[in-house]
Amino acid sequence: DGGITQSPKYLFRKEGQNVTLSCEQNLNHDAMYWYRQDPGQGLRLIYYSQIVNDFQKGDIAEGYSVSREKKESFPLTVTSAQKNPTAFYLCASSTERYSYNEQFFGPGTRLTVL
Amino acid sequence: GESVGLHLPTLSVQEGDNSIINCAYSNSASDYFIWYKQESGKGPQFIIDIRSNMDKRQGQRVTVLLNKTVKHLSLQIAATQPGDSAVYFCAEISSGGSYIPTFGRGTSLIVHP
Numbered sequence: 001d002g003g004i005t006q007s008p009k010y011l012f013r014k015e016g017q018n019v020t021l022s023c024e025q026n027l028n029h030d031a032m033y034w035y036r037q038d039p040g041q042g043l044r045l046i047y048y049s050q051i052v053n054d055f056q057k058g059d060i061a062e063g064y065s066v067s068r069e070k071k072e073s074f075p076l077t078v079t080s081a082q083k084n085p086t087a088f089y090l091c092a093s094s095t096e097r098y099s100y101n102e103q104f105f106g107p108g109t110r111l112t113v114l
Numbered sequence: 115g116e117s118v119g120l121h122l123p124t125l126s127v128q129e130g131d132n133s134i135i136n137c138a139y140s141n142s143a144s145d146y147f148i149w150y151k152q153e154s155g156k157g158p159q160f161i162i163d164i165r166s167n168m169d170k171r172q173g174q175r176v177t178v179l180l181n182k183t184v185k186h187l188s189l190q191i192a193a194t195q196p197g198d199s200a201v202y203f204c205a206e207i208s209s210g211g212s213y214i215p216t217f218g219r220g221t222s223l224i225v226h227p
Contacts, residue, residue: 040122
């Protein structure tokens with residue numbers, strides 16, 4: 001089955017630790033995105049990548065880092081510099097860069113800082 | 115007390131009723147609009163889309179209406195079912211924004227059996 005997967009579903013982190021969230025897609029999509037969702041809020045863009053080996057900051061990139069070494073993978077690292085990391089993180093992909101098309105979302109990772 | 119910001123706008127309907135969810139968008143240059151459905155604890159799913167050269171588009175039990183004059187988008191769900199209970203987001207996309215969607219805050223739809 002084609003799709004976009006995120007792991008783990010739930011993640012707990014101690015303050016001061018970095019943690020990496022996985023996002024993989026087998027849809028052969030060029031573009032991938034990371035969003036953060038807080039209770040009662042819409043989706044806020046963290047980082048996006050329109051092509052392999054290139055990525056751009058979104059609206060709330062501070063305290064986060066990404067890499068795009070492979071077309072199918074776009075991991076997100078939440079660093080200790082992110083002051084309020086507890087949230088629901090969503091990864092998405094879309095077929096082509098710089099075009100009008102829908103995004104396909106993964107199931108999300110819920111990160112809790114203890 | 116609780117922060118108002120934690121609560122989404124909510125629409126509560128009876129099973130079988132028609133539902134209308136509204137969205138005001140901000141960018142008059144937006145060319146493409148999408149409605150997503152997000153069930154609790156899951157990622158959003160595509161429902162229907164519409165381009166700016168249209169004012170209405172119909173899907174299965176859903177209709178999207180676009181009023182560019184007042185920058186307003188609506189999603190109509192016919193014969194609403196309990197399985198329609200979810201948060202609904204609109205997204206707007208413009209070429210000037212590098213084709214990156216801007217999402218609305220969302221509306222929570224609650225369907226009572």
